[in-house]
Amino acid sequence: MTEYLRGTRRAPTGGWRHATVREILHPSPRAVILRLEVPDRIDHWPGQHYVIRLTAEDGYTAQRSYSVASPASDQLLEFYVERLDDGEVSSFLADVAEVGDELEIRGPIGGWFVWTADAPMFGIAGGSGVVPLVSMLRHAVHLGRTDLMTLAVSARTLADLPYADELVAAAAVVTLSREISDNGRAAGRITAAEVAPLVPPEGACFVCGSTAFSGAVTEMLTSLGVDVQRIRIESFGPTGSPADLIA
Amino acid sequence: MAGPTRKGDSMATRGFVGKRRPPEGIKLPPGQYDVGRDFPVLTAEATPRLDPERWTMTVDGLVAREHTWTWEDLHLLPQSEYRGDIHCVTTWSKFDTRFGGVSVDLLLDTVEPLPAATHVFVTSTTGYTTNLPLHEIRDGKAWIVWTHEDKPLPREHGGPVRLLVPRLYFWKSAKWVTKLTLLDHDEPGFWERNGYHDLGDPWLEQRYQGD
Ligand SMILES: Cc1cc2nc3c(=O)[nH]c(=O)nc-3n(C[C@H](O)[C@H](O)[C@H](O)COP(=O)(O)OP(=O)(O)OC[C@H]3O[C@@H](n4cnc5c(N)ncnc54)[C@H](O)[C@@H]3O)c2cc1C
Numbered sequence: 511m512t513e514y515l516r517g518t519r520r521a522p523t524g525g526w527r528h529a530t531v532r533e534i535l536h537p538s539p540r541a542v543i544l545r546l547e548v549p550d551r552i553d554h555w556p557g558q559h560y561v562i563r564l565t566a567e568d569g570y571t572a573q574r575s576y577s578v579a580s581p582a583s584d585q586l587l588e589f590y591v592e593r594l595d596d597g598e599v600s601s602f603l604a605d606v607a608e609v610g611d612e613l614e615i616r617g618p619i620g621g622w623f624v625w626t627a628d629a630p631m632f633g634i635a636g637g638s639g640v641v642p643l644v645s646m647l648r649h650a651v652h653l654g655r656t657d658l659m660t661l662a663v664s665a666r667t668l669a670d671l672p673y674a675d676e677l678v679a680a681a682a683v684v685t686l687s688r689e690i691s692d693n694g695r696a697a698g699r700i701t702a703a704e705v706a707p708l709v710p711p712e713g714a715c716f717v718c719g720s721t722a723f724s725g726a727v728t729e730m731l732t733s734l735g736v737d738v739q740r741i742r743i744e745s746f747g748p749t750g751s752p753a754d755l756i757a
Numbered sequence: 758m759a760g761p762t763r764k765g766d767s768m769a770t771r772g773f774v775g776k777r778r779p780p781e782g783i784k785l786p787p788g789q790y791d792v793g794r795d796f797p798v799l800t801a802e803a804t805p806r807l808d809p810e811r812w813t814m815t816v817d818g819l820v821a822r823e824h825t826w827t828w829e830d831l832h833l834l835p836q837s838e839y840r841g842d843i844h845c846v847t848t849w850s851k852f853d854t855r856f857g858g859v860s861v862d863l864l865l866d867t868v869e870p871l872p873a874a875t876h877v878f879v880t881s882t883t884g885y886t887t888n889l890p891l892h893e894i895r896d897g898k899a900w901i902v903w904t905h906e907d908k909p910l911p912r913e914h915g916g917p918v919r920l921l922v923p924r925l926y927f928w929k930s931a932k933w934v935t936k937l938t939l940l941d942h943d944e945p946g947f948w949e950r951n952g953y954h955d956l957g958d959p960w961l962e963q964r965y966q967g968d
Contacts, residue, residue: 523952525967528768563788564773572775573788573848598777598790606772614768619965621951622801721798725913728803738803738883745798 521621524552526563531611532586538669540593541638542604543579545586546613553582556645557624557716557744560587560617564602574599577641577718577744578618579673581648587615590672592638623716623744627655630710634700634727636664636719637672639746643718644673647680656680660708664700664723668692683708702730709736718744785850786959792849798913799847800932801947802883807933809917812882814864814901818939821869828917831901834859839900839921844959846926856910856921858902861894864937874939879920879946881933887946888955889922889929891939898924901934926957926964 533545554560556578563573580588593604607613623642625631627650633643640663650656661682665671667689678684684691685700705727709715715736717727724745731741777790785791809828817823838857844850870891877894879887893899900921903910910916915932922929928948949955954963962968 521951523966564770564775565768566773566775567769570775570778571788572773572777572790575847596776598775602770602773608771611771612768613770616965619952622947721913724800725798725804732803738805741803743800743802745800 521555521558521624522552522618523621524617526614526616527551528612529587529615531607531609531613534607534609536604537590537672540670541672542591542593542607544589544591544603544607544613545580546589546615547585548587548615551587552618554578554587554618554645555621555624555626556581556649557642558618558620559642560589560615560619562589562599562603563614563616564599565614572598575619577645579641579644579648581645581652583649583652590638590641590644592672623718623742625649625714625716627653627658630658630713631716632660632662632709632713633716633718634662634664634705634708635717636723636727637666637670639719639723639744640672640677641718642744643716644676646716647676651680658713660710662700662705662708664719700727700730702734705730706734709734713740715741716744717741719746721745783852786844787962788964789844789848789850789959792851795849796851796854796914797845797847797849799845799928800913802885804912805883805933806912807882807917812918813935814918815936816864816868816939817936818878819871819874819941820939821871822867824864824868826864831859831918834863837900839902839923841923843923843927843930846928846953846957846964850959855906856900856902857904857907858900858918858921860897861899861901861920861937862897864901865895868939870939873941876940876943878938878940878944879929879931879934880936880938881931882935883933885931885933885947887929887931888944888949889925890943890956893925893929893956894922894937898922924958926954926959928953929957 529546529548535543559575559577565571576589579590591603594600625646664685724743779785813825815825837860840855902921903918919932920934
């Protein structure tokens with residue numbers, strides 16, 4: 511991580527804002543996409559996240575982090591939130607939030623898991639972990655630099671894969687653990703043989719997903735001879751999250 | 758148009774009731790929730806495989822005599838335990854959990870900090886760094902730990918050995934710690950350069966720079 515320690519280029523950071531929900535989409539019954547208008551927005555770098563804070567009438571608050579899915583060129587700020595049944599914040603965002611609501615948000619935050627389409631990269635993610643990679647992809651599309659990226663994404667089924675259409679269109683390698691893929695790939699976890707050809711000779715490898723997913727992928731990358739200094743990880747979710755996300 | 762708001766200057770969110778209020782009598786730092794028995798893993802980098810036989814712990818910088826301990830050296834020191842809560846900046850807290858190792862006070866007693874020393878810069882074997890005021894790791898506030906709930910500290914939680922500074926947000930408790938350098942000024946570490954707070958007191962909700 512030494513390169514960023516030298517800190518020549520700092521990612522932007524922003525404070526609290528009252529954002530307004532402008533669009534809500536339900537790409538699947540288990541997820542919600544929120545598109546927010548943010549006053550005095552500080553443009554983010556792809557890979558950065560925001561904090562969303564909810565406040566009850568009595569002052570009780572809950573806040574969680576969400577990666578940005580949109581590129582900075584998008585007028586609105588987009589989040590993709592996976593709905594957890596007993597999730598305090600995700601179930602509110604999926605079930606209760608409406609167009610026109612105000613939400614308190616803070617960001618952008620984070621300066622490590624970021625990519626500004628200026629060097630080769632490999633991105634590998636599972637489930638909602640694809641969100642920061644989608645921001646990177648959209649940014650690269652905007653700049654016409656998708657040649658710099660290779661992507662591998664995993665989910666249980668294609669319907670569970672966030673932004674499946676965009677990822678498929680960008681030639682991401684899609685691996686499904688519970689479903690036979692259209693191209694005939696049998697259901698199963700991503701393998702080292704599938705990952706190996708995607709890793710460029712240099713540039714960062716961005717790994718995002720559950721703890722189990724990130725751990726397994728990191729082991730896989732190092733077993734393929736990737737220098738650990740190149741690996742950047744963002745993990746969402748609890749320790750015991752389903753190991754099959756990798757898959 | 759609503760501009761940036763101050764911390765605490767919160768508006769109510771339409772329709773939000775909240776379902777993770779701490780039980781009666783339990784006090785949590787603002788914005789934190791109880792994660793229960795889970796112990797989430799947060800890491801920015803590949804989890805290293807550290808060989809305890811080759812790992813060392815050094816305290817240097819503004820000290821009378823810098824010193825390096827081997828794994829065995831540290832285990833020969835009187836052991837102590839932390840039992841209490843830990844708080845992660847991503848808003849989970851874990852109650853009443855136990856870590857075992859040695860108090861940082863013992864290491865400081867050996868090296869004797871110079872009067873000019875005010876801060877400490879922490880380095881891990883991976884290159885991860887973090888910064889703290891010296892007084893935050895003195896007088897029973899910090900440990901070098903290698904057990905959690907009486908078992909060897911798991912790799913993903915920093916095993917075989919990590920720093921533990923439970924009074925502050927958990928990114929200060931550097932995993933795979935290998936060096937403490939005493940300085941006469943504050944020097945931002947890895948997350949601190951990336952927008953996180955220099956002190957990180959959960960009770961003051963010092964998550965990010967400017968809090
Ligand atoms: C930097 C960062 C970026 C993130 N980006 C995104 C994102 O883009 N999209 C997104 O959906 N989430 C993202 N997350 C996760 C998000 O912050 C919340 O943890 C998640 O939405 C659950 O919050 P909740 O309040 O709904 O559930 P909680 O009330 O906190 O937890 C409900 C239950 O679900 C478990 N749980 C918590 N998180 C997960 C999980 N991820 N998977 C399965 N079980 C879980 C808990 O242990 C608990 O039992 C991100 C997290 C971080 C740290």
